Amino acid sequence: MNHFTTIFRKEFTDTIRDRRTLFFMVIFPLFLVPLLLTVITKLQTSSMHKAEEKILRVGLVTNGNAAELVTELRQSRGLRTTEGIPADSAYAFITRDSLDAFIVVARDFDTAVSQMRAGTISLYFKSSEDYDMVKRRLTATIDQFEKSLTAARFARLHLDQSIVNAVRLEEHDVASAKERFGKAVGGMIPYFFVIFCFMGAMYPAIDLAAGEKERGTMETLLTAPVTRFQILLGKFAVVVLAGILSAGMSLLGVYVAVQQVKEIPQELMQLIMGILDVQTIILVLSLLLPLTVFFAAVLLSLSIFSKSYKEAQSLISPLSIVIILPVLVGVMPGIELDWVTAMIPVLNVSLATKEIIAGTIKPLLLAEVYITLFVLASFSLWGCAKWFEREETIFRGA
Amino acid sequence: MITVEHLTKTFNVSRQQRRDMSPGYSGSTVDAVRDISFTCNPGRVFTLLGPNGAGKTTTLRLIATMLRPTSGSITVGGVDVARHPVDARKRMGFLTGNTGLYDRLTPDEMVKYYADLHGMEARTYSRRRDELFTLLGIHDFAKRRIGKLSTGMKQKVSIARTIIHDPEVVVFDEPTAALDVITSRSIIQLIKDCRTQNKTVIFSTHRMGEVSLLSDDLCIIHRGSLIFNGGYADFQSRMQTASVEDEFVRLVEAA
Numbered sequence: 001m002n003h004f005t006t007i008f009r010k011e012f013t014d015t016i017r018d019r020r021t022l023f024f025m026v027i028f029p030l031f032l033v034p035l036l037l038t039v040i041t042k043l044q045t046s047s048m049h050k051a052e053e054k055i056l057r058v059g060l061v062t063n064g065n066a067a068e069l070v071t072e073l074r075q076s077r078g079l080r081t082t083e084g085i086p087a088d089s090a091y092a093f094i095t096r097d098s099l100d101a102f103i104v105v106a107r108d109f110d111t112a113v114s115q116m117r118a119g120t121i122s123l124y125f126k127s128s129e130d131y132d133m134v135k136r137r138l139t140a141t142i143d144q145f146e147k148s149l150t151a152a153r154f155a156r157l158h159l160d161q162s163i164v165n166a167v168r169l170e171e172h173d174v175a176s177a178k179e180r181f182g183k184a185v186g187g188m189i190p191y192f193f194v195i196f197c198f199m200g201a202m203y204p205a206i207d208l209a210a211g212e213k214e215r216g217t218m219e220t221l222l223t224a225p226v227t228r229f230q231i232l233l234g235k236f237a238v239v240v241l242a243g244i245l246s247a248g249m250s251l252l253g254v255y256v257a258v259q260q261v262k263e264i265p266q267e268l269m270q271l272i273m274g275i276l277d278v279q280t281i282i283l284v285l286s287l288l289l290p291l292t293v294f295f296a297a298v299l300l301s302l303s304i305f306s307k308s309y310k311e312a313q314s315l316i317s318p319l320s321i322v323i324i325l326p327v328l329v330g331v332m333p334g335i336e337l338d339w340v341t342a343m344i345p346v347l348n349v350s351l352a353t354k355e356i357i358a359g360t361i362k363p364l365l366l367a368e369v370y371i372t373l374f375v376l377a378s379f380s381l382w383g384c385a386k387w388f389e390r391e392e393t394i395f396r397g398a
Numbered sequence: 399m400i401t402v403e404h405l406t407k408t409f410n411v412s413r414q415q416r417r418d419m420s421p422g423y424s425g426s427t428v429d430a431v432r433d434i435s436f437t438c439n440p441g442r443v444f445t446l447l448g449p450n451g452a453g454k455t456t457t458l459r460l461i462a463t464m465l466r467p468t469s470g471s472i473t474v475g476g477v478d479v480a481r482h483p484v485d486a487r488k489r490m491g492f493l494t495g496n497t498g499l500y501d502r503l504t505p506d507e508m509v510k511y512y513a514d515l516h517g518m519e520a521r522t523y524s525r526r527r528d529e530l531f532t533l534l535g536i537h538d539f540a541k542r543r544i545g546k547l548s549t550g551m552k553q554k555v556s557i558a559r560t561i562i563h564d565p566e567v568v569v570f571d572e573p574t575a576a577l578d579v580i581t582s583r584s585i586i587q588l589i590k591d592c593r594t595q596n597k598t599v600i601f602s603t604h605r606m607g608e609v610s611l612l613s614d615d616l617c618i619i620h621r622g623s624l625i626f627n628g629g630y631a632d633f634q635s636r637m638q639t640a641s642v643e644d645e646f647v648r649l650v651e652a653a
Binding site for chain 1: 410463465466485496497501516559
C-alpha cells in the first residue's frame, strides 16, 4: 500500500469516528436540513391557512352610504362587522388588537357615486400581521363592489366597458418552464451545497492539522518515513472528500425535503424532477470538485498555522461569512454569468449552477469558470503544500 | 550511531517572542543550538541534560528531521539527515512524554498505521506486533479505542508504535516528563532494553534520577551550547559537589 493510501485511510477512519465532524458532514445536511425545511414550510402553510380562514373583526362606519357593500360585508362568512364605533377610534382599536380592520365610508360617498365621481372608502389595517391577509381579503370585497358600480355606470351611459382599453397587450414568454424555474430558484441550490461543502470540510480540516498539533500527534507523524507532501495530500484528500460528501448530503437532503412537502403543486414537482437529470447533476458536481479543493487548501492552511483547535476555529469561523456573501450575490436578480463574474470564485459557481439548471449555460463561460476554479485550486494546493513545509508554521509557538 | 557536527539552529524571532525574551534583546534571530558536536554510539544510552529552554528538544527535533539545521551536519546510521530525511527516519523511532496517539483509533490500528508508514511487510509486521503486544501486555486492550485507555496503557501503545519497525536509533524527548512513577518505569525499562539490543539511544531529561540510572554518555546543554560532553563515569569522577543535581546546577551557573 502506498503512503498516500495509508495516510488517507487512517485520516478518513479518524474523521468519521469524530462525532462533531460526522454531525456536520452527514447528520446536519441529510436529516436536519430536510427536517427544518419541512417544518418551516408546513408551519408557514398552516399559518397562512389560518390567516385565510380567520374570522376578521371589522369596524364599520358607513354614514348611511354604500348599502350594497355593507350588505356584502355583513353576509360574508369570514367577517364579523361591528358598527357604532366612532371613526376617529379606528387607529386605537386596531393598534390595541380589538379589531382587525376598520372601514369608513365617506359621508358623501353615495352623492359622489351618483354624480359619476369617485366615492371614498378608508380602510384601516395592520400590514405587519397575518401575511397582510386582512387587507387582501377586504380589498377583494371592495374591488368587487367597485366593479359592480363601474359596470352600472357603463350601463347607464350605454357604453361597452372595453372602450377603456386602448391597447390590448398580448404577452408571449418564450422562456421554457425549466428556464424560468432555473433562473428563479436555481440560485438557491448553490446556497445549500456551497455552504455545506465549506462546513463539511471545516471540521476535518481543523481536526487533521490544528487538532493534531494540539494533541502532539503531528510531531510523531513528522518522524515517519514519508514526505510532508504525502502527509498533506492524505489529509487534503480527506478534507476534500468530507466537503463533497457534505455537499452531496445537502442536495440529497433538499431532494428528500421537497418530496416531503405535499404543498408543492404537482406540476411544479414534475418540473423539479425533470430538471434533476443526470447531465445537470454531473455538471453541477463537476463545479463542486475544484471549489472544494480550493476550500480545503484555504482551510488546511489556516489550520496548519494555528497552534490549537480553538485558534483554528476562531480563524476559520469568520470565513463562512466570506463564503456566504458571493452566494447571496448570485441569488440576486440582475447578476448574470459573464466573463467578469466567471472569474470570481464562489460567485461563479453560484451563477453557473443557475444557468446549468435553467439550461442556458454558454459553453465558453462554463469553460472560463472551470479554468478559473482549476487554476485557483492548483495554486491554493501548491500554497498549502509550501506552507506545510515551513518549520515556522508547523512549530509555531512550540 | 548518531553523529552531530558543529550543529547550529537559528530561529527567526517574532515581535511577541522578542517581548517575552530577556529585556534589552533586540535581535531578529536567536540561536536555539549553537555549534554543538557529539556522537551517540550503539549499545549506549546518550543523555542530553539541560534546564528548560536549553535546546534539548530542538537538538532532538533536528536529529529526527523535523527541523533542518542552519549549519553543521547530522548523520543517523551513516545517513545525512538533511540530504536524505526519509531514509534517516526509516532508521529511527521517536518517543515523547506526550504519547502522540490518536484517541479514535485502537492500539491495533495505531501500530499498524506506523508499520505501514515504515513499509513493513505483512508477515514481518504480524510477527513483530505479536512479540511487542505480548511483551507489553497490549493484547487485552488491542481492540479498544485509545481515548478510553489509561495513561499507562497509552504509554505502552506509544512504545509499540515507536519500535514496531525495530529501529536502530531511538530518540526519546523527555519521555517521562508527564508520567507518574509507575508509568515512567515502562519507559525506563524500554531504554534499558534498547541498550541491551545494541540500539543507539539518545534521550533528553531534566530528572536527575534518570540520568544516574541510565546514562552511559552525557551532554549538558545550556543556552544552546554544550557545557559538558563525555562519559557519565568521567562526569562522576570530575564532580566537585556531592550529588549529580548539585554538580549540574554548579556547571549551569558557572556557564
